[in-house]
Each structure stands twice: as C-alpha cells, then as structure tokens.
Amino acid sequence: MSTNLSVPEPSSQLIKTAQSVKKASNCLGQSTNDQRCEALTMMADALNDNIEEILKANLIDLERSEKEGLSKSLLARLQLTPNKLKGCIDGVLKVSNLSDPIGHRQLHRKLDETLILERVTVPLGVLGVIFESRPDALIQIASLAIRSGNGALLKGGSEARSTNKAIMGCLDQGLSKSNIGSGALSLLTTRQESLGLLRLDRFVDLIIPRGSNELVQFIQENTRITVLGHADGICHLYIDDSVEIDQAISLALDSKIQYPAACNAIETLLIHQNVAEEFLKKSIPIFSNAGVTLKGDVQSQSLGVKNPATDEDWSTEYLDLILSVKIVSNVDEAIEHIRKYSSRHTEAIATNNKEIAEKFLRSVDSSGVYHNCSTRFADGFRYGFGAEVGISTQTLPPRGPVGLEGLVTYRYFLRGNGDLVKDFVSGDRKFSHTDLLL
Amino acid sequence: MSTNLSVPEPSSQLIKTAQSVKKASNCLGQSTNDQRCEALTMMADALNDNIEEILKANLIDLERSEKEGLSKSLLARLQLTPNKLKGCIDGVLKVSNLSDPIGHRQLHRKLDETLILERVTVPLGVLGVIFESRPDALIQIASLAIRSGNGALLKGGSEARSTNKAIMGCLDQGLSKSNIGSGALSLLTTRQESLGLLRLDRFVDLIIPRGSNELVQFIQENTRITVLGHADGICHLYIDDSVEIDQAISLALDSKIQYPAACNAIETLLIHQNVAEEFLKKSIPIFSNAGVTLKGDVQSQSLGVKNPATDEDWSTEYLDLILSVKIVSNVDEAIEHIRKYSSRHTEAIATNNKEIAEKFLRSVDSSGVYHNCSTRFADGFRYGFGAEVGISTQTLPPRGPVGLEGLVTYRYFLRGNGDLVKDFVSGDRKFSHTDLLL
Numbered sequence: 118m119s120t121n122l123s124v125p126e127p128s129s130q131l132i133k134t135a136q137s138v139k140k141a142s143n144c145l146g147q148s149t150n151d152q153r154c155e156a157l158t159m160m161a162d163a164l165n166d167n168i169e170e171i172l173k174a175n176l177i178d179l180e181r182s183e184k185e186g187l188s189k190s191l192l193a194r195l196q197l198t199p200n201k202l203k204g205c206i207d208g209v210l211k212v213s214n215l216s217d218p219i220g221h222r223q224l225h226r227k228l229d230e231t232l233i234l235e236r237v238t239v240p241l242g243v244l245g246v247i248f249e250s251r252p253d254a255l256i257q258i259a260s261l262a263i264r265s266g267n268g269a270l271l272k273g274g275s276e277a278r279s280t281n282k283a284i285m286g287c288l289d290q291g292l293s294k295s296n297i298g299s300g301a302l303s304l305l306t307t308r309q310e311s312l313g314l315l316r317l318d319r320f321v322d323l324i325i326p327r328g329s330n331e332l333v334q335f336i337q338e339n340t341r342i343t344v345l346g347h348a349d350g351i352c353h354l355y356i357d358d359s360v361e362i363d364q365a366i367s368l369a370l371d372s373k374i375q376y377p378a379a380c381n382a383i384e385t386l387l388i389h390q391n392v393a394e395e396f397l398k399k400s401i402p403i404f405s406n407a408g409v410t411l412k413g414d415v416q417s418q419s420l421g422v423k424n425p426a427t428d429e430d431w432s433t434e435y436l437d438l439i440l441s442v443k444i445v446s447n448v449d450e451a452i453e454h455i456r457k458y459s460s461r462h463t464e465a466i467a468t469n470n471k472e473i474a475e476k477f478l479r480s481v482d483s484s485g486v487y488h489n490c491s492t493r494f495a496d497g498f499r500y501g502f503g504a505e506v507g508i509s510t511q512t513l514p515p516r517g518p519v520g521l522e523g524l525v526t527y528r529y530f531l532r533g534n535g536d537l538v539k540d541f542v543s544g545d546r547k548f549s550h551t552d553l554l555l
Numbered sequence: 556m557s558t559n560l561s562v563p564e565p566s567s568q569l570i571k572t573a574q575s576v577k578k579a580s581n582c583l584g585q586s587t588n589d590q591r592c593e594a595l596t597m598m599a600d601a602l603n604d605n606i607e608e609i610l611k612a613n614l615i616d617l618e619r620s621e622k623e624g625l626s627k628s629l630l631a632r633l634q635l636t637p638n639k640l641k642g643c644i645d646g647v648l649k650v651s652n653l654s655d656p657i658g659h660r661q662l663h664r665k666l667d668e669t670l671i672l673e674r675v676t677v678p679l680g681v682l683g684v685i686f687e688s689r690p691d692a693l694i695q696i697a698s699l700a701i702r703s704g705n706g707a708l709l710k711g712g713s714e715a716r717s718t719n720k721a722i723m724g725c726l727d728q729g730l731s732k733s734n735i736g737s738g739a740l741s742l743l744t745t746r747q748e749s750l751g752l753l754r755l756d757r758f759v760d761l762i763i764p765r766g767s768n769e770l771v772q773f774i775q776e777n778t779r780i781t782v783l784g785h786a787d788g789i790c791h792l793y794i795d796d797s798v799e800i801d802q803a804i805s806l807a808l809d810s811k812i813q814y815p816a817a818c819n820a821i822e823t824l825l826i827h828q829n830v831a832e833e834f835l836k837k838s839i840p841i842f843s844n845a846g847v848t849l850k851g852d853v854q855s856q857s858l859g860v861k862n863p864a865t866d867e868d869w870s871t872e873y874l875d876l877i878l879s880v881k882i883v884s885n886v887d888e889a890i891e892h893i894r895k896y897s898s899r900h901t902e903a904i905a906t907n908n909k910e911i912a913e914k915f916l917r918s919v920d921s922s923g924v925y926h927n928c929s930t931r932f933a934d935g936f937r938y939g940f941g942a943e944v945g946i947s948t949q950t951l952p953p954r955g956p957v958g959l960e961g962l963v964t965y966r967y968f969l970r971g972n973g974d975l976v977k978d979f980v981s982g983d984r985k986f987s988h989t990d991l992l993l
Contacts, residue, residue, distance in 0.1 A: 143894075143918065143920075146917075146920075147917050147918065226938070226939055228932070228937065228938070228939065232928060232932070234938060234939075236955075239920070241950055241951070242920065242950060322950040322951075323950070323951065337779070338779070341775070341776070343781075343949070343950075343951055361973075364973040367973065367975060368973060368975070371975040371976055371977055375975070375976050375977050375980070376976075456581075474970075478968050479584075479585050480581065480585065482581075482584075482677070482680065482966065483966070484966060484967060485966070485967040485968075485969060486966060486967070486968055486969075487968070487969040487970070487971070488968075488969070488970045488971065489970065489971045489972055489973055489974070490670060490969055490970070490971030490972075490973070490974040490975075491974065491975050491976045493976035494666070494670070494969055494971075494974070494976060495967075499666065499976075499979070499986065500664070500666070500672060500967070501664055501666065501672075501986065501988035511781070512679055512680060512760040512761070512781075512964055513679070513760075513761065513781055513951075513964055514952060514964055514965060516964060516965070516966075517674075517966075517967045518967075526950055526951055526952055526954060527952060527954070527955075528920065528921070528922060528923070528924060528954075528955075529922060529923040529924070529933075529938070529955045529956075530916050530923075530924055530925070530926075531923060531924075531925040531926070531928055531932055532912075532925070532926045532927065532928070533925070533926065533927045533928030533932075534927055534928075535799075535802040535805065535806060535927055535928070536927070536928040536929065536932070537805060537806070537809040537813070537928075537929050538809055538813050538929045538931035538932060538937070539809055539813050541937070542813070548937065548939065550939035
C-alpha cells in the first residue's frame with residue numbers, strides 16, 4: 118500500500134534524524150542493565166533540577182492554548198502542576214526498578230554435540246511514539262524506551278511544544294551525563310515530521326500512538342509499521358441469571374462510572390431475561406443517581422429504560438456516562454453479541470454459575486475476559502507490570518496491557534564448531550535436540 | 556490505507572465462507588488436545604484411503620499445466636509422487652505428535668486475596684493461507700492449523716486446482732468423521748477470492764503467504780492483516796581474520812550450495828582484508844568446481860574474483876549459485892554492511908576470536924545470528940520445532956523459524972468475587988501481586 122499512502126515522503130532532515138537515533142539505539146541495545154538504570158536516574162535528576170523551567174514552559178503553552186480556544190479537558194491534560202511533575206519523575210525511578218526485560222534466555226537447546234541454540238530477548242530497536250496534549254506521556258514513554266534498550270522518535274501535540282522541548286532538554290541532559298550518552302531519543306516537532314514518521318519503516322520498528330481513537334485509527338491506516346494499541350474500547354458486562362443482583366449492580370457501576378473516559382469502562386450491559394426485571398428495577402435509580410444515562414433495546418425499555426438504543430449504539434464507545442442495555446435470552450446470545458460488537462478489549466460476566474462462567478471465559482476472544490470483577494482492572498499497573506505503554510486489542514502478542522515485556526523481541530543465537538547442514542542431510546550426523554538449563 | 560487498496564472488496568459469497576469458517580474456528584478453539592489429535596489422525600486416514608484419487612487429480616493438473624507451458628521447476632513442485640504424498644501424510648501424524656501449543660499458563664498471579672489473574676495461550680482464530688504450486692503445502696498448513704486450534708481459508712495456485720480439491724475433500728472427510736466436525740477449513744479457488752481474502756480483516760487473524768518473494772511482497776503491501784513471513788532472505792557470512800581458512804571455506808560452501816534456492820542460503824560473503832588473499836586463493840577454485848559464480852567488489856576482483864559486483868548486488872537475493880564478495884577492513888565494517896543490506900533473516904561469522912564473535916552476535920539484529928556454523932541451520936525442523944509455518948523476518952515475535960507456537964496468542968483471565976476498582980483507588984484494598992505456581 119506504500120504507493121497509495123496519503124502521507125508524504127519523509128524529509129531528508131527527518132531521515133537523518135532517524136538514522137542517528139537508529140545508530141544510537143544500536144549502542145543502547147548493547148548496554149548493561151546497570152547502565153540503563155543509571156541513565157534513568159540521571160534523567161530523573163535532570164528533570165528534578167529543572168522543575169521550575171519545565172513549569173514555566175508549561176505556562177507558556179497553557180496561555181497560548183487558552184487563547185487559541187483549546188477545550189477545558191485538553192487544557193487539563195496539558196497542565197503540569199508541581200505534584201503531577203514530581204509524580205512523573207517518581208515514575209522514571211519506578212521504571213528503573215522494574216526487572217530488566219533484556220537478555221532473558223527463553224530457549225537453550227543442544228541441536229547436536231557442538232551446536233548450541235539460544236533464544237534471548239533483545240530490544241526492538243527504535244520506537245515511534247505519537248502522543249497528544251499530555252506532556253507527562255513524553256517522560257513516561259522515554260523512560261520505558263531507555264529501560265528496554267530502545268531508541269525513540271517522539272512527537273507530542275503542538276499545543277505542548279514548549280513543555281515538551283523543556284522536558285526533552287532534561288532527558289537528553291540526563292542521558293548525556295550517563296554512560297549511555299545522548300542521541301537515542303529525539304523529539305519531532307512538526308506535523309510534517311509526524312506524518313513522515315509513518316513511512317520510516319526502514320528505521321522504526323514499532324509505532325505507539327497515545328491519543329484519541331481518531332489519531333490511532335489514522336495511524337493504523339497509514340503505516341506499514343506495526344502499531345501497538347487500540348482504536349476502540351467497546352467492553353461488555355453480561356449479567357447472568359444465576360447472580361447476586363446487588364453484586365452485579367456494583368460491578369456494572371464500577372465498570373461504568375469509576376472512570377468513564379477510560380478504554381476499559383463498559384459501554385454495553387447485557388442482561389439475562391430471567392433477571393432483567395429485578396436487575397433493572399433495582400439498578401435504574403442507582404444509575405440515575407450516578408448520572409448514567411441508559412439506552413435500551415425494546416425489551417429493556419419495556420422494563421423502565423427511558424432512552425432507545427439504536428443499532429449504532431452497540432458499536433459506539435461513549436467514553437461518557439452513557440450505557441447501552443440489551444436483554445438476552447442466555448449466555449450464548451450474550452457471547453454472540455460480544456463477538457459481533459466487541460473491540461476485543463475486555464469483557465466480563467457476573468454469575469454464580471461456574472460452568473457458565475468458564476464457558477464465557479473460553480468462548481469470548483478478547484484480550485481480557487473476567488468473571489465477577491470490574492472491567493476496570495484491565496491495566497498494566499493493576500496486573501502488576503509496574504508500567505504500561507498501552508493496551509493492545511490486536512490478536513497477536515503482545516495483547517492486553519503491555520508493559521516493558523512488549524517492547525522487546527528475541528533473537529536466535531547458534532554457536533557451532535564449523536557445523537554444516539550437509540552432514541545432517543546425508544545422515545552422517547543426527548540432531549539430538551536436547552533442552553539445556555535456561 | 557483501506558480506502559486506497561488496489562484489491563477488490565470481498566464478494567458476499569466469500570464473506571459468507573469466512574463467517575462460517577470463523578464460526579467453526581470458535582468451536583475448534585475450545586476442543587481438547589485429544590480431539591484435535593484425533594482429527595489429524597482422521598485426516599491422515601482419509602488421505603491414505605484416497606491416494607490414487609489424489610494422484611489422478613494431480614495428473615490432470617500436470618497435463619494441463621504442461622500444455623499451458625508451466626516451467627519445469629514449477630511442474631516439479633506441482634507433481635505429487637506416491638512417496639512424496641506418503642511423506643506428507645506421515646507429516647500430518649508427526650504434527651499430531653507435537654506438544655499442544657494451546658492452554659499453556661504463562662502467568663498466574665494473585666492481584667489480591669480474591670482476584671486471580673492468568674495468562675493462557677489460545678488459538679489465533681482464522682488463518683488466511685496463500686500458497687503457490689506445491690499441493691503438499693495444503694496438507695502441511697491444514698494440519699498445523701487444526702493442531703493449533705485455528706480455522707483456515709486456504710488458496711492454492713490455480714495450476715494445482717484439481718489436486719487441491721481432491722486433497723481438501725479428504726481433509727474435510729477426515730474432519731467430519733472426527734469430533735471436531737467439518738467447516739474449519741475452506742479452500743478458495745479463484746484469484747478474486749484470494750484478493751478478497753486480503754480485506755477480510757474482520758475474520759482473518761493472520762495471513763501466511765507461501766510462495767515467491769513477489770507474492771509475499773504484494774500481500775504485505777495490500778492488507779491490514781498481520782502477515783507472517785519474509786519477502787527476502789539476504790543472508791551474509793563474515794570471514795574474520797582470526798579464522799581457520801578451511802573451516803571458513805566449508806562454511807561458505809555449505810551456506811551457499813547446500814540448497815541455493817532456500818531463503819537461508821547466503822548471498823554475500825564479507826571477508827576481512829587480512830585473510831582475503833589466502834581465502835580467495837584457496838576458495839575460488841572450490842567455488843568454481845561447485846558451479847558458483849562469484850561477483851566481487853574492486854578489491855576482491857584484484858584478488859582473483861572475475862565478475863564485478865554492482866551496488867545492486869548487495870541487496871539482491873540470487874536464489875541461485877551466485878555469491879557476491881566484499882572485502883572489509885574489520886568486523887565493524889562487516890556489521891555496518893549487514894545492517895544496511897541484510898533482510899534480517901540469518902547472518903553468520905566465522906572466527907576463532909570469541910570476543911569478536913560475541914560482538915557480532917550482540918550487534919547484528921537479524922532473527923538468527925550464528926557463530927561458526929552454516930546459515931542453512933535456520934529452519935524450524937533443525938531447531939527442533941517439529942514443523943514450521945515459515946520464517947519471519949519481522950522485528951516483533953514470532954520471528955525466525957515459526958512453529959506451532961507462532962500460531963497461538965494468549966488471553967488474560969481474571970476471576971474475582973465482586974471485586975471493584977474503586978476499592979483499590981480509595982486505598983481500602985491494596986494489590987499484593989503475588990505470583991502463584993504456573
């Protein structure tokens with residue numbers, strides 16, 4: 118599809134930048150764990166030493182963006198308070214405390230006497246990161262990149278340009294004071310560059326978009342580079358008929374209102390017909406008190422849901438206090454509905470029937486499938502990964518919440534003593550394929 | 556890029572087929588290991604019972620293709636002999652003897668008292684397989700698909716249409732006699748369908764192309780679905796100056812001539828300047844005897860290589876008895892050259908210097924990096940995987956030779972007892988993140 122891309126060819130300047138980041142990433146990829154941890158400490162120190170300068174730059178961005186009419190919610194994302202910034206800097210140190218994702222031996226096998234195969238985790242190479250508004254994303258992603266031995270080309274929203282420049286100055290300063298040296302991180306500043314980035318498949322190994330669904334979808338449709346992430350988070354909770362109604366209501370509530378703008382919040386509630394009346398009778402006032410607007414199919418409307426849901430609702434990610442409701446005749450219809458409309462992010466079932474629960478877990482192919490718990494648990498920190506680069510809804514690994522582990526790949530090393538394939542083909546030698554200690 | 560695709564929208568008939576394979580794959584994905592193994596046995600039995608019929612169909616294809624002027628090498632690929640067919644049927648049984656890639660628990664963690672997280676391997680879903688000429692590929696891929704719990708849409712070369720139809724009839728017959736039932740495999744027969752397949756991203760989870768570089772490249776550029784494989788295999792062998800010349804020559808020879816049409820055969824030999832004269836003096840007659848044409852840079856021409864190599868040669872996959880030769884001043888220049896021209900398939904170094912060897916292994920980011928052994932070892936069978944779907948040169952896993960393990964993904968299961976995120980956010984509960992036994 119390269120010939121039909123609607124994005125421009127990268128400029129020679131951008132190619133030069135990418136080449137130099139690629140080169141630096143080659144060195145970074147061979148650094149020791151201690152060196153990478155030291156670099157993170159230096160990066161955190163440099164940020165700490167320049168908090169005032171960063172906040173000043175942020176103020177410039179805020180004032181300009183306010184004048185330009187940036188929405189309140191985006192202004193809130195753009196704003197760095199001293200506490201928020203300190204939290205981010207703490208985050209850098211936390212990433213340095215995570216265990217090293219590099220150098221894990223996944224396979225160790227004697228193919229024959231003198232021929233030893235290893236499979237060892239190695240960095241991906243260079244990450245291309247595109248993020249909107251939040252300048253804290255720059256700090257987080259940069260520290261994850263360095264920790265995992267990857268270089269990165271980073272493009273932030275133009276509304277945060279002064280803040281990003283100040284932050285990148287600190288990160289670079291920290292890197293250059295460390296044994297890693299500067300060069301592995303580079304901030305892109307123009308829209309032209311972020312478009313050009315999508316065509317740098319010779320230099321960039323993974324694109325990580327952090328922003329609106331529209332941004333992610335645009336990127337997915339305009340690059341040959343693998344994209345980590347998800348455009349939609351259309352999550353479901355199915356209320357089975359063998360269920361404690363109060364627990365089911367609290368699960369629905371937590372999954373919807375605990376943070377409705379999150380991708381792991383539910384958009385659709387599926388309710389077994391046998392408990393629909395009781396569930397809705399009890400829950401409608403509770404949802405109403407919590408400010409949640411319910412939109413229902415014909416059956417649930419007859420049970421008190423005021424607003425109608427159209428076909429479009431089943432595939433809409435509201436990211437808001439709106440919840441679509443559908444009555445189903447059994448778990449199979451629920452699974453069918455989920456297969457049709459889910460974005461394969463996270464789905465949950467509320468039931469006391471273990472058999473039904475296991476059927477649901479086996480049958481629903483989303484990256485997370487839950488029994489009797491809130492969909493909002495779908496998160497790298499909550500899974501115990503320490504930090505996450507995002508949540509992937511693709512089929513192939515890494516999927517679900519992706520931590521440092523998702524920023525590495527592996528390489529096969531084969532060490533021999535002049536071994537030739539012809540000797541195995543002729544039958545003079547035979548493979549023993551003996552697994553050795555990992 | 557979906558709007559710019561040069562491939563047509565899938566027909567409604569193709570969508571129907573894909574839907575029905577998807578549905579069958581949902582059931583298949585929940586089958587037990589024994590059921591899938593039994594299905595493979597039934598498939599092998601059905602093939603065994605119909606050997607004559609398959610060979611007859613193959614004869615029809617051969618006669619028609621000969622009339623149509625198909626090249627000799629393609630006719631050889633198309634032809635099934637009784638022995639070749641029996642070998643394929645044995646292969647089906649071998650795949651059934653491989654260990655189950657499904658249901659492996661990769662992570663088992665208590666997030667808090669009642670909240671247990673698991674990560675378990677599951678099938679990908681539906682594979683889209685496009686292969687040329689060789690009807691044996693149909694048998695092999697179909698058995699790997701069923702073994703790993705995946706459905707498959709399979710499109711073979713039209714020259715093999717009668718053979719493929721006969722084989723698919725047997726596979727389907729075997730499946731329908733087993734507990735799996737038929738429906739998970741479907742043969743596509745028209746070019747229109749194989750193009751439409753590339754746009755079935757709603758139903759197909761992975762495309763596996765088996766054929767020419769042109770085929771693979773066309774597919775990579777015309778689908779949003781993940782493609783497993785490699786377009787090019789430009790592999791290098793670097794001869795260091797601290798080396799046993801005779802061993803180095805035999806490594807070069809095995810890597811080039813053992814099977815020159817293979818993707819893991821070398822295309823370029825890089826030779827340290829200090830040993831270039833000795834190496835070429837000894838090896839030129841040996842290469843010549845083996846029918847290998849050498850094409851060299853200026854320096855190697857001055858040392859006896861007769862044909863000049865142009866810049867284009869460094870990025871050419873000859874798939875033939877041709878080898879380009881370049882003299883380099885040290886291992887760094889060799890690594891630089893490989894980084895620039897390699898297709899990240901497999902590269903090797905011949906040296907007695909362990910330090911140089913480890914530097915090479917650390918610095919070259921191909922899926923396989925070898926020390927003192929032939930590049931021709933890059934192969935799933937030789938690695939001990941039992942069977943392979945292909946070799947991937949992409950950065951993200953699965954890369955290198957891909958066995959059954961590459962046809963699965965994973966899913967996170969979280970089981971709780973009404974657990975809510977708000978309790979963890981409020982601080983009422985705390986994550987313990989205790990790893991449990993796998």
